[in-house]
Amino acid sequence: MRIKVEHLTKRFTDTVAVDDFSMDFESGKLIALLGPSGCGKSTMLNMLAGILPVSDGHIYFDDDDVTDMPPQKRGVGLVFQNYALYPHMTVLENICFPLEIQKVNKNERIAKAKEMARLVHIDEYLDRKPKELSGGQQQRVAIARALIKNPRLLLLDEPLSNLDARLRLEMREEIRRIQQETKVTTIFVTHDQEEAMSISDSIVLMRSGVLMQEDIPQVLYDDPNHVFVASFLGNPPINNLDGYINDDGDFVLDDQSAVIRLNEKKGTKGEKVILGIRPEAITIGPDYNTKAEILERYTMGKEELANIKIGTAELRVYISRDQDCRKGDVIDLVLRDKGVFLFDKTTGKRL
């Protein structure tokens, strides 16, 4: 199902949680609502679910205006952050519950529940109570419970945040698999950029209730439209340097301690800019003319991270393992084309 959101706004007494948000969510995709805490992503999810009334704007599911429709009529399945499984019911009863409310006959709903349980790989534990399951298993039950009524839209609120690191990896692949098997349009909320990048078809990045950029993960990473987008995605994070553009169209640090030659001369002379350099976006070689000092090297396995200093600015970059340089060495480097961005200093927008 295609979801269309038009000028959606949610105001609380003294804050605006979601501000004039408009976009189309593509049908059958796994979409991540990403952003730092307090950016309005959960508010957004709750409005889509119908738990929270909207202040302004409209929500369309295909061609239906569901803005004022109560949650049970929207046909959404919702998985809560802490799963909200009913503690007094067994796994089977939990999964059956939505159908029990719809007064589906007992044999039919048990058959359907077992089918769902198989889909999420929880069919061995049907007689257990939620307290007897691990976090990952509880998550599976919650997903099965949300899917059993054939929702038009599946919503997951921070689905992985209550799991430990190993389970998190496993469950995010599971969510991906379940979504691909069922083809249900799925929107999940997360503050973890890695999580969003790894499994979603599309990422919706939000800040302070405003839509920053929406695209497939790779585009968001390679072609951010704002310094916030560039900074939020990527680990280790992008290096942001404050400076301005000189007569040659190159970048000069604010304190004039170094000049960095740019491959693309995008800025206008004298313009205040932020230069974003992804850690992987430098090459070290003898004939390059930006000088940097190695402050520290860290082995990360197949690659090495180094803290380097250009002028007074410190950067964290990847260097290849066979690069022969030690702490204290001064090296020459050049920027690559990919992973280097210029942003307007005042608006943060990409130049």
Place this chain on the structure above:
Amino acid sequence: MVAAVKAKKRSGSGIFNTTWEPFIYLAPFLIGIIIFTLYPFFNIILISFKEGYRQMTGAFESYGLDNYIHILTDPYFINAIKNTAVYVVFVVPISTALSLFFANLLNQKIKGISLFQTAFFLPMVTSVTAIGLVWKLMFNDRIGVINAILGLFGVDPIGWLLDPSMNIWALIIYGIWNMMPFTIIILLSGLQNIDPLYYTAAKVDGASSRKQFFRITVPLLAPTIGLTCIINVISASKVFGELFPLFSGRPGTAYNLFTVVYYIYYEFNVSYHLGYAAAASVVLFLIVFAFTMLQLYVQRKWQYY
């Protein structure tokens, strides 16, 4: 200093220097409990077996079952057991059900709810006897508000406190009312412990408030309901304070509304048959004890986490 540390290490009894030290701290409580609870408890069991016991001298003829035989063949005691049972059977379930209903209403997030909460808890801080006197007026067949209200529906005046067959219903109605505030408090605290997320989840699935109440609230509250039932069965089995003011200290219009505790009080304080009173106390204890065990057993079956 070093020696002291060493000595402490060697003694090995944790934070206390000697094994009897903890008992000093416990003494005020232990002494109170021994004098006012344990000693009377065992003494009453003993007295209940003493035949021809005289409380002034402490003299008695022999040990035996005379007291028990007497009370178990005494029609007044049989009647007291029957009245108490009827009282418990009606008061506990009805007041629990009503309390659940009101606790649910009081758990809503609406303006001025604390005012209602206070109003419902007010009976807890008032004296049973004082309230009993008010109920006595309300039950009055000529000027009572209850008959006045019933009159609006065309019901003829009922002699709540005059007609012996109606006496127990007056007591039951008052008992239900009197038990509710405490039950509501306990149930309300139980309700407030239920994660509101369960209701949100149920709402998304389209559960009606009725469905939410019976499929979520009641099962999640079952342990709390069980607890209030146990406490209320015990306190209802000991009904006395409610009875006393309603009939000016008499057990019903025609001595027809003996309850077990009233019987104990009567044998002890009016007829001076301490042995009978002791035997009746033991019987009451056994009944309450059996009920409590039964309910603990049932409650354990309700545990879900």
